[in-house]
Amino acid sequence: MGNIMFKKILIANRGEIAVRIIRTCRDMGIATVALYEAADRGSLHVRLADECVLLESAQGYLDTAAILKIAQATGAEAIHPGYGFLAENIEFIAACQQTGIVFIGPPLAVMLAQHSKIEVLDRVQAAGFPTVQYSTGTFAVTDSDTIRAAADRLGYPVVIKSTRGGRGRGAYTAQSAGQIDRALRRAQIEAQIVYGSTDFYLEKLITPAHMIGVQVLADHQGQVVHLGEREGSLTRGNQKMMEEAPAPCLSAEQREQLWQTAVAIVRLIGFRGVGTIEFMGDLDGHFGFTEIKPRIQIEHAVTEMISSVDLVREQIRLAAGEALSFTQAEVRLQGHAISCRITAQDPWRHYMPSPGTLRRVRLPTGHGVRVDTYAYSGCEVPAQYDPIIAKVIAWGPDRSECVRRLQRALSEIALIGVATTLPIQQLIAHHPEFLQAEYNTDSLRRDMPEDALPEHHARDLAIAAAIAYARRNLAGQPSVPDRLQSGWHRTSRRLPE
Amino acid sequence: MSKVEVTLGGHTFEIEINLNQRGDHDLPVMVNGQAMLVTVPDLDAPIDQMEWIIVDQRPHEIVIDPDLRWLRDHTGVHFVEVRDLEARVARPVSRDGRIKAPIPGQIKTVLAVEGDRVEAGQPLFILEAMKMENEIHAPKSGVVSQIRVQPGQDVLLREVLAEIS
Numbered sequence: 001m002g003n004i005m006f007k008k009i010l011i012a013n014r015g016e017i018a019v020r021i022i023r024t025c026r027d028m029g030i031a032t033v034a035l036y037e038a039a040d041r042g043s044l045h046v047r048l049a050d051e052c053v054l055l056e057s058a059q060g061y062l063d064t065a066a067i068l069k070i071a072q073a074t075g076a077e078a079i080h081p082g083y084g085f086l087a088e089n090i091e092f093i094a095a096c097q098q099t100g101i102v103f104i105g106p107p108l109a110v111m112l113a114q115h116s117k118i119e120v121l122d123r124v125q126a127a128g129f130p131t132v133q134y135s136t137g138t139f140a141v142t143d144s145d146t147i148r149a150a151a152d153r154l155g156y157p158v159v160i161k162s163t164r165g166g167r168g169r170g171a172y173t174a175q176s177a178g179q180i181d182r183a184l185r186r187a188q189i190e191a192q193i194v195y196g197s198t199d200f201y202l203e204k205l206i207t208p209a210h211m212i213g214v215q216v217l218a219d220h221q222g223q224v225v226h227l228g229e230r231e232g233s234l235t236r237g238n239q240k241m242m243e244e245a246p247a248p249c250l251s252a253e254q255r256e257q258l259w260q261t262a263v264a265i266v267r268l269i270g271f272r273g274v275g276t277i278e279f280m281g282d283l284d285g286h287f288g289f290t291e292i293k294p295r296i297q298i299e300h301a302v303t304e305m306i307s308s309v310d311l312v313r314e315q316i317r318l319a320a321g322e323a324l325s326f327t328q329a330e331v332r333l334q335g336h337a338i339s340c341r342i343t344a345q346d347p348w349r350h351y352m353p354s355p356g357t358l359r360r361v362r363l364p365t366g367h368g369v370r371v372d373t374y375a376y377s378g379c380e381v382p383a384q385y386d387p388i389i390a391k392v393i394a395w396g397p398d399r400s401e402c403v404r405r406l407q408r409a410l411s412e413i414a415l416i417g418v419a420t421t422l423p424i425q426q427l428i429a430h431h432p433e434f435l436q437a438e439y440n441t442d443s444l445r446r447d448m449p450e451d452a453l454p455e456h457h458a459r460d461l462a463i464a465a466a467i468a469y470a471r472r473n474l475a476g477q478p479s480v481p482d483r484l485q486s487g488w489h490r491t492s493r494r495l496p497e
Numbered sequence: 498m499s500k501v502e503v504t505l506g507g508h509t510f511e512i513e514i515n516l517n518q519r520g521d522h523d524l525p526v527m528v529n530g531q532a533m534l535v536t537v538p539d540l541d542a543p544i545d546q547m548e549w550i551i552v553d554q555r556p557h558e559i560v561i562d563p564d565l566r567w568l569r570d571h572t573g574v575h576f577v578e579v580r581d582l583e584a585r586v587a588r589p590v591s592r593d594g595r596i597k598a599p600i601p602g603q604i605k606t607v608l609a610v611e612g613d614r615v616e617a618g619q620p621l622f623i624l625e626a627m628k629m630e631n632e633i634h635a636p637k638s639g640v641v642s643q644i645r646v647q648p649g650q651d652v653l654l655r656e657v658l659a660e661i662s
Contacts, residue, residue, distance in 0.1 A: 189605070189623075189630050344627065348566055353600055353627035360547065383601045387627040411571040414560055416546045423567055423574045430573045453506025453575065460552040462503035463526055463535055464559045465568060465577050466512040468548050470499035474516055475544050 005320050006030055006077045006102070011045070012067050013082030016372045016388060017296070018045035021080050024312040033074045037061060039382040044374040061085050064092045071101050078102035078319060080312075084386060087295040090115055104319040106273040106294045114269050117163055117291050118201050124289050127268050129261055132280055132288040135202035138163050141188040148180050150202050157205040160187045171238050173205055203290070206282050208442035209233065210249045211240075213276040213293070214262035215303045217314055219324045224266045226259050227307040228333045230276075230299055233441050234428065237351065241421065241444065242428060243299035244338040245306050248399060248437035254285055265289060274315045283440060298341060298388065301372060305337035305395040336402040337395045340410065340429075343387040346419035354419035355383035364412035368395040368405050371413075381418050389420060403435060502580040505568075511582070594639060594661035598652040602626030607648055613641045615661065622646070622658055635661060 008031040011018050018034065022045060025032045034049030037060040046052045053070045057063045062085060071079055079101055081087040093111055096103040105111070114120050118138055125131045135150040151158045157175045160183050172183035172190075187200065215227040231247030232240040246255065262277035275294045281287035300311050309326075317325065345351040361377045373390030375381075381389060394409050396402030410426045433439050453461070499514045513527035522540060526533050536551035548559045560569045567576050606623040609615055615635045622633040639661040646658050 186630070348562075348564070349599075352631060353602070353629055355601060355627060360545065383626045385627060387629070407573070408571075411569070411573070414547060416560070419563075423562075423569060426569060426574045453508070453572070455508055456553075456555075457572070458506035458508040458575075459510055459528060460550070460555060460557050461559065461568060461570060461575060461577075462505050462508070462510045463512060463528065463533075463552060464548045464550050464557055465503050465505065465561065465565065465579055466499070466501050466514055466526070467524065467535075467537060467550065468561045469501055469565060469579050469581075470514045470516055471544055473499065 005322075006316065008033065008050075008074065008076045009104070009316070010067070010071045010074065010076035010079045011035065011049070011082065012061065012079050012086050013084070014040055014043060014045055014061060014385060015374050016390060017082040017298075019048060019374050020372050021082060021312055022048045024310055024316070027310075028313060028316065030316070033070065033076050035061065035067065035070065037384070039380070039384050042380060043382075044376060044379065064089070064095055067092075068095055068099050068101065072099065076101070078104050078316070080104040080316070081295070083295050083298060088115075102319050104315050106271065106275065110270060110272050111294060114271060114292050114294060117161070120269060120292060121289070123268060124265055127264075129265065130286070130288040132206065132290050133204035138199045138201045140199060141184060144181060144184060147184065147200070147202065148177060151177065151180060154202055154204050157207060159203045159205045160184055160200050161203055162187065163199045163201060206280050208283060208440035210247070210281045210283070210287075210440055211235070212247050212250070212258060212279045212281065212287065213297065213299075214258055214279070215274075215276055215300070215307075215311070216262055216266050216271070217274050217311075217318070217324060218266050218272045219318055220272060220321060221323050223324050223327070224263050225324060225326070225328045225331060226263055227303050227309060227311075227331060229255065229258060229262075230302055232299060234434075234439060234444060235441055236424075236444050239343075240299060240341060241425060242338060242340050243302055244336065244399075244402075245302040246333070246336065249281075249285075249440075251285070254287070258287060261289070265292070273318050274311055298391070299339050301370060301391060301393045302337040302339045305370065305393055306333050306335055307331060308334075335395055335397045336399045337393055338402055338406050339391050339393040340406070340425040341388060341421075342390045342392065342413075342415070342425065343421050344381045344389050344418045345387050345421055347421055347424045349419070351421075352419075353383065353387055355381050355387075356418040357381070358389075358415055358417040360414060360416035362412065362414040363390075364392065364409035366409075368402075369393070369409045370395070371409075375415060389415060389418075392425075399437060400435075403429065498583075500582040502582055504578040504580075506575055594637060594642075595657050596621065596633060596636060596659045596661065597655045597657055598624065599633070599654075600624070600626050600631070601654045602631070602652060604646045604648055604650045604652060604658070605630065607644060607646070609641050609644065609659070611641055611644050615639065615641060624652070633658065637661060 009025055010033040011021050022032045032049045034046050034052040035055050036046045037055050086092045093103045093108050097108050121131050121134055139147050159171055159173050161171045172187040174180045174183040211232045212229050214229045218224045229247050230243050230245040232243040234242040265277050276297055278290045279287040280290050344354045346354045358375055358379050361375045363371045370393040375389050392409050394402055394406035396405050407429050428434050503510050522538050524535050524537050526535050539549050546560055550557050565579050567574050602624045605625045609621050617638045619635045620632040621635050624631045624633055642662040643660040
């Protein structure tokens with residue numbers, strides 16, 4: 001592997017992350033090849049790339065043979081996998097190496113060394129670092145008796161996790177022995193859909209908890225730096241809804257200790273590239289290591305906002321064999337950043353996926369606001385893929401300015417045509433617990449408080465609601481589609497689980 | 498003519514609107530018996546989730562939930578209740594036993610066969626969309642008289658999956 005920067009990179013992903021990677025490639029003067037399945041023909045990443053190639057087989061974005069062939073045919077020297085899809089697929093990384101195409105991520109040997117989450121946990125624990133409690137060994141899904149015995153030893157509640165997991169997928173909680181079978185079945189189905197793999201291990205669930213990830217970068221020369229931590233404790237069904245950096249739940253000493261532990265774990269495992277060392281802790285601040293995420297994470301932008309480092313650029317540079325361009329002493333973490341992950345799911349219908357056409361899109365801008373998205377007016381949100389539409393990220397010199405800017409940004413955004421999680425994130429952004437930075441993994445289970453409004457403001461909004469109601473009725477599109485049509489409109493003051 | 502009671506932000510208003518008595522961009526509105534003129538620039542635009550009105554020199558651009566459960570403006574999300582004062586009779590829920598796809602996607606699993614007796618709420622299908630597994634439940638108790646889809650089949654929005662009689 002030489003030190004000559006790539007001239008062309010193939011992006012084996014779609015959606016907002018593919019768009020985000022193309023942007024950095026453009027900034028670096030690197031040409032891009034986009035891939036697309038038929039359903040993504042009009043998608044933004046296809047429109048922005050220098051070249052685009054249709055994936056014709058049913059495997060689509062997971063068709064490793066076709067993707068390598070396209071990389072060779074287009075002369076791409078490297079492949080960026082984004083997150084999900086092929087980002088942690090060992091066979092694919094090995095095939096890249098055999099074909100002489102650089103995989104933009106940790107080298108194969110490093111991926112192999114940290115592929116088993118259980119082995120990594122064993123090594124970290126043996127080296128004297130705190131970890132979460134976990135089962136010894138992995139289980140096939142059919143071993144339900146063994147799994148139940150292991151869960152009894154660990155104590156409930158437990159999380160059943162795919163050994164290939166990540167992105168909160170393929171992980172299900174069992175509160176008691178009676179819930180093991182159902183959790184196992186759901187975890188199995190999801191792990192199969194998302195990863196094509198069904199080996200599991202158990203982790204003791206800390207609840208309520210804080211979830212922290214420390215962003216690390218390691219080059220081939222042995223230099224390791226960190227860019228501080230992120231907190232992603234506001235979750236719903238294991239999916240993070242909002243993330244922030246720095247983590248408001250940590251004291252200066254705890255923060256420093258997690259940073260040092262993360263760097264030590266990187267050295268211990270011999271990790272290279274761009275990754276995240278994840279920790280989970282209880283409300284008393286006892287943190288344990290959980291896993292290494294060897295890829296770009298969805299929430300990476302909050303770290304970019306406070307560090308001014310382009311993590312995708314660093315990934316590309318490290319994969320090209322270059323050394324880190326800065327030392328730990330040169331890292332300056334400034335201010336506060338919060339990101340909202342807006343997905344096409346309907347919070348009032350049990351977060352049911354909501355694909356469709358975005359008829360109208362308006363994105364917030366202005367100082368300190370960043371939006372990573374593939375949305376444009378008229379674009380499709382296909383049913384086949386992950387529901388992330390956009391990430392809205394706000395930066396401020398301190399947390400309170402950041403929160404105000406986030407409230408402003410969220411109030412400007414309009415995504416019309418599909419149901420999204422945006423109203424929930426807007427509610428959270430105004431919630432007293434969030435404003436005081438007092439939240440944990442349990443916070444979203446509670447009801448949102450009543451909002452009091454000045455009378456004239458409430459009156460104006462009520463007029464707008466009455467006009468909307470009258471116009472819809474006149475147009476034969478009543479707002480109460482298929483439920484009970486009574487004088488009272490059904491209310492949704494209580495937030496759904 | 499439309500007469501509604503709207504509760505929002507801790508206040509309740511009785512509002513009368515007559516869409517036939519409008520100007521080009523103005524709409525007379527009665528709020529708690531008091532007449533007001535509201536500017537509605539988009540009155541002729543197709544129905545959308547966005548409403549744009551000006552009341553007493555205060556602009557309000559609002560995104561409204563299609564089911565009118567909430568609305569959003571620059572101050573945040575507000576839950577809303579709209580009571581139609583002219584709909585006096587509660588119409589019953591449709592007795593229709595057809596189960597339609599609530600979202601487009603692919604049928605992963607069919608959990609019942611024709612002739613099965615099912616209880617309301619019992620899962621009948623697993624529909625995969627956006628890499629998520631969604632259970633489709635029986636809307637009422639009864640006998641599955643027809644199943645129209647099979648595992649692996651792609652279904653459209655509101656496509657009939659099964660019937661319960």
